Amino acid sequence: MRILNDKKILSVLRCPICGSEMSICQNGGASMVCGGPRTHCFDLSSSGYVNLCAPKQSGGGDSKQAVRARSEFLDMEYYRPVADALCDTVNEYCDKGSVVLDAGCGEGYYSLFPARNGFSVLGADLSKFAVEAASKRASRESLENTFFTTASVFELPVNDSSVGAIINIFAPCAEPEFSRAMKDDGLLIVAWAGERHLMGLKQTIYNTAHINSERADLPKSMEVLHERRVSYTIDVDSNESIMSLFAMTPYYWRTSQTDGEKLKDLSSLTTEVDIIISVYRNNKSN
Numbered sequence: 487m488r489i490l491n492d493k494k495i496l497s498v499l500r501c502p503i504c505g506s507e508m509s510i511c512q513n514g515g516a517s518m519v520c521g522g523p524r525t526h527c528f529d530l531s532s533s534g535y536v537n538l539c540a541p542k543q544s545g546g547g548d549s550k551q552a553v554r555a556r557s558e559f560l561d562m563e564y565y566r567p568v569a570d571a572l573c574d575t576v577n578e579y580c581d582k583g584s585v586v587l588d589a590g591c592g593e594g595y596y597s598l599f600p601a602r603n604g605f606s607v608l609g610a611d612l613s614k615f616a617v618e619a620a621s622k623r624a625s626r627e628s629l630e631n632t633f634f635t636t637a638s639v640f641e642l643p644v645n646d647s648s649v650g651a652i653i654n655i656f657a658p659c660a661e662p663e664f665s666r667a668m669k670d671d672g673l674l675i676v677a678w679a680g681e682r683h684l685m686g687l688k689q690t691i692y693n694t695a696h697i698n699s700e701r702a703d704l705p706k707s708m709e710v711l712h713e714r715r716v717s718y719t720i721d722v723d724s725n726e727s728i729m730s731l732f733a734m735t736p737y738y739w740r741t742s743q744t745d746g747e748k749l750k751d752l753s754s755l756t757t758e759v760d761i762i763i764s765v766y767r768n769n770k771s772n
Contacts, residue, residue: 488534488621490518491630494606498585498648501526502540502637507645535621535634537614538643547613547636553593555733557619560595562727564720568761571716572653572677573599579673579711579765580605584650587667589639590657594620594632596677600653601632608644610637611657642667651675659703665768674708674766680715684735686757691737691745708766715762722755731755 490496490510499508501520508528511517517529518536528536548556559565580586582604588597591609593616601607601624609632611617617634624632637643640660644667651673652664664674681697688695722728728749732738738746749755 488625488630488633489516489530490536490633492606492633494583494585495608495631495633498587498608498644499538499635500643500645502538502641502643531618531621533618533621534625535614535617535636538610538635538637539612540638540641540643546638547611548592548616549613550615552733552738553613553615553619555730557593557595559727559730559734560593564722564731565595565759567718568677568716568759568763569596569599571714571761571763572596572655572675573603575675575712575714575763575765576600576605576651576653577603579675580651584669584672585648587642587644587649587652589642589652589654589660589664591620591634592616592655592657594623594634596653596655597632597634598624598627598629601629602627605631607632608649609634610639610642612636612638639663647672653677659701659705661703661705661707664705665708668768670768672768673711674705674768676704676764676766678704678762678764680717680760680762682717682758683760684731684737684757685760686719686755687731687735688737690752690755691732691741691748704764705766707769709769710764711767712765713762715760717758717760719756719758722757723753725749725751725753728752728755 504522506520506522588609597609620634655677
């Protein structure tokens with residue numbers, strides 16, 4: 487079982503019930519307890535993650551099928567240039583002395599890139615299937631500077647002004663909660679779909695494929711420091727991979743059965759990857 491050995495990560499965590507600081511229980515590291523008067527206890531799973539969801543939010547997020555599809559596709563490295571650009575951005579702007587929180591971390595593919603470069607990374611996602619996959623992914627590489635928990639991005643189990651940076655990759659951007667969790671001059675790095683992201687996939691499915699509009703939930707009160715675009719074309723060369731790509735997109739749930747069946751016998755697909763990576767400063771002290 488993975489246990490939480492990184493003291494920096496432990497120091498930012500708080501109890502989702504009473505808000506007290508957390509510590510490792512002295513029973514082999516198999517559980518965490520809070521320092522509040524009721525001493526709430528949270529057992530680590532066999533794969534090493536912990537459930538720190540607020541009680542009203544437990545049991546949601548991506549299904550096991552969706553997590554498996556995304557993991558299979560990402561492991562084929564079609565999005566590696568995006569991950570590399572994200573990692574370069576973290577290296578350039580973030581302080582290795584602070585914790586990086588991956589809010590909406592999914593299966594942990596992107597979380598591990600800054601962790602491999604020495605950052606302490608805490609990943610949070612509402613799906614227990616996603617954080618289990620993320621924890622197993624970190625275990626395979628023996629990355630002890632990572633830890634994963636189930637939690638909503640809208641109610642993170644971390645102390646006020648405790649994390650140096652938050653990365654938010656294709657997940658809801660909860661600006662008020664992120665601002666609360668970040669240090670006064672903390673950084674938020676958001677990756678989101680550009681206008682032509684997956685246009686080839688959409689043109690295959692739909693009679694009329696529209697460009698993506700700008701995200702409505704991008705920060706309104708934070709200072710924009712930098713923005714970069716990562717654009718390239720991928721050739722997906724098997725039906726299994728095409729279906730995995732489709733299953734990890736929002737289109738999977740919005741597409742009629744008739745349109746979805748257009749992919750059923752497709753053996754190859756060429757489509758664009760078009761991602762914007764934006765860096766914001768919290769400026770909470772101003």
